[in-house]
């Protein structure tokens with residue numbers, strides 16, 4: 205029987221700023237997605253309750269954001285992170301859609317979810333908008349699950365950038381494990397192996413060299429993330445699904461193809477089945493080449509439906525990825541993964 209996939213669609217057309225790459229065009233390129241497979245249950249995205257948001261964000265920050273959008277459009281952080289007059293509501297709806305998907309997945313056994321939302325979230329810290337992110341959707345969802353007694357939780361972040369905001373929010377929360385692959389030495393500059401020394405075995409960062417390809421990622425997932433998860437045994441897996449690790453992304457220099465993203469999704473679904481009663485929720489983060497985002501997004505979407513991967517109009521990168529064995533050995537040793 206095909207799995208039930210709960211999803212929501214929050215394109216936030218009012219949240220746009222000139223030719224900024226974090227734009228509604230990102231989701232427009234995926235406009236055929238809702239019709240792609242049977243077995244999807246589409247959910248409305250209500251505004252997230254403020255008390256759900258303030259589990260992850262300081263109330264002063266939420267109040268600031270509510271105020272500052274009134275003077276928008278404006279850039280409120282370097283990167284640049286912008287707001288428009290609709291951004292507070294858009295960000296609440298992105299978080300609310302993510303919570304709706306989470307709620308459905310927690311109620312239905314062996315269900316999967318994907319929140320196709322923007323603005324993205326994983327750079328937003330407890331007190332600050334950063335990196336095109338206003339509210340940290342995945343962190344708000346994790347806090348909601350924790351409030352319902354679901355623990356431990358694993359958050360896995362395959363966005364090309366380090367999920368500094370998520371790490372910050374759960375830095376001292378022993379109930380949440382965080383594992384991130386990201387390109388080294390790019391925005392926001394965090395996510396080194398040595399981040400969060402106090403949380404070895406719980407907060408796991410694997411910075412990767414430019415060009416890291418499908419095979420490099422496969423080895424990191426199989427040899428670092430799998431033993432980490434086997435030990436962590438999460439009751440729920442949340443995924444910060446950033447598609448800017450695609451080789452054609454204009455903001456980064458990694459080497460994943462759509463097939464590579466599908467491979468990561470297969471690992472994640474398999475781990476959810478093994479340890480989390482199948483409970484897994486993907487949340488859209490970055491991805492700034494709309495066609496590449498669409499190709500990779502469709503591939504992951506097919507995996508969630510146990511369906512064949514559709515043809516990829518873009519294909520693999522025209523370069524060979526670097527050897528990442530040293531990163532794998534170092535991460536395994538640092539976190540005592542065998």
Ligand SMILES: [Zn+2]
Pocket residue numbers: 363364365446448489490491
């Ligand atoms: Zn990113």
